[in-house]
Amino acid sequence: MGYRDRIALYCAAALATSFFISNVVMPMWRGSCGLRVSILHDDAKDVPIGSAFRPVSSSSLGPWYRPYTASPAPTRILNHAAGWTIFENLYMSNGTFFVVRDLSPEELPEKKFVLSRSNFSYDNYYDFKAREPTDEDLQYITPAEAARRWEYGAWGISGNTWIFPYPPVTLLRHYYHACAETFLGAWRFWTGTFDPNVTPSGLTKAPPINRMIFPFNGADEWKDFPRLNAFFLFSAWPGLTVEEKDQWADRVFLTRTGDKAWVYERVLLHDRAATSRELVVYPKERKIAAVAYEATLATSSPFWWEPVRRSVLQFSGVDKEIIDLALRYEESDTPVITYISRQRGRRRKLRDADHDKLVLALEQLAVTRGWEFSVVDAQDMPPEKQLEIFARSTILLGVHGNGLTHMMFMPPVPKATVIELFYPGGLTHDYEWPARRAFQFKHFAVWNDTYYTYPHPPHVKIGFPEGQNGDGGFQGNNIPVNGETVARLIEMRLDGKL
Secondary structure, eight states: OOHHHHHHHHHHHHHHHHHHIIIIIHHHHHHHHTOOOEEEOTTOOEEEHHHHOOOOOGGGSOGGGSOBOSSOOOOEEEEEETTEEEEEEEEEETTEEEEEOSSOGGGSOOGGGTOOOTTOOGGGTTOTTTTSOOTTTEEEEOHHHHHHHOTTOEEEEEEEEEEOOOOSSOGGGSHIIIIIIIIHHHHHHHHHHHOTTOOTTOOOOSOOOOEEEOTTOOHHHHSOTTOHHHHHHHHHSTTOEEEOHHHHHHHHHHTTTSSOEEEEEEEEEEOHHHHHHHHHHSTTSOOHHHHHHHHTGGGOOTTTTHHHHHHHHHHTTOOHHHHTGGGGOOTTSOOEEEEEOOTTSSSSOBOHHHHHHHHHHHHHHHHHHTOEEEEEOGGGSOHHHHHHHHTTOSEEEEESSGGGGGGGGSOOOTTOEEEEEOOTTOBOSTTHHIIIIISOOEEEEEEBTEEEESSOOTTOOOBOOOOSTTSOGGGSSOBOBOHHHHHHHHHHHHTTOO
């Protein structure tokens, strides 16, 4: 037998041995050991890995694996309201957004209601003319022009992206402005666009959020000190990633020559200043989330907020029976009254004597009526414990401030109520609007021994009184309140008289 014949024989023997081990020995060994490689599907059945995954040919890969070289896909606008726009195929090159459509500018949304200049600060927040977008911020171009511009292609970023181009000095650092305005409005606009049938138990077909981008904010410009913004964000949408100004600057740098672009598959673009322009023209609510809310009235489920509320509460370890309170609500359920105390805070506090009288009046009311009452000082309490308390609360009351933002997690039961304590003469819509409209709760504003609910009488004006005799006014630490008035208000509300 020659040398070549021996090599051929050895190769044939090796192949036969490999085939025998793979197809005879290994299956028998796996069977005797009880070994089974599987993945877990939603229906909780084990599926062998061979039947779950199959090789994918390169020809079937999605478009994000290669550039769009000849003809960039046209941009589709799926929904638009002032400052809130959902796109398919939104392009960005050298820091400029591009909408690629064969339409005249008159057939597209006015740019000033889509985006604002990226270099403004809150020093000139109300200079709306100066802050209108230029060609450096947003352009409408044709597919032919896009193909000429981007000779090296438009590189795809797959999935669903929310982009918030807020200025560096931003309100996003506040728990209320980030979560109960920006993210709440975004989720309302998102579900109102994609799923009108969110269920009472929080099931939704709205596309998942894959990433969130803050083009001009670093971590210290969108996260609050107690880290509630981050807690909310990642427990509400666990699968998302966050890109901040450093990553955005990298993407701008990579496209600085203008001969290539990034294309985002699906985007919700929210610009606070663009929304504010609408609010100046239509000052009905003067809250940015109100524009998203009202624009989707005809296409939103009454339970649109439940997927977020339930996800955050479940992540926090709140018992399912508490999360489901609204699903099994009965008139005989014991009301839970929760008072958020700010007495250890830096500003906007009750007079110490009035605080004590308020607590006494509510304790006596709870004992008399067999209701549950608690005073919450959130400063010493982890967020998980805070959320468990508010997930049970029927009545939530406190001085105007961040603590009331936790109304987002109250059970949506018929008598759910938010009572906001103000310095007499002061009133804002910050918490009234989400309580009354977004969550369909009852809201009362209390001025010492007087209370108002929507619609307010004509003499009640929005404002921030400076105060008298050095008491600090709206932002001060000597806010008066009549405890008996608040107790009587709560009793009438729970008795169904208000």
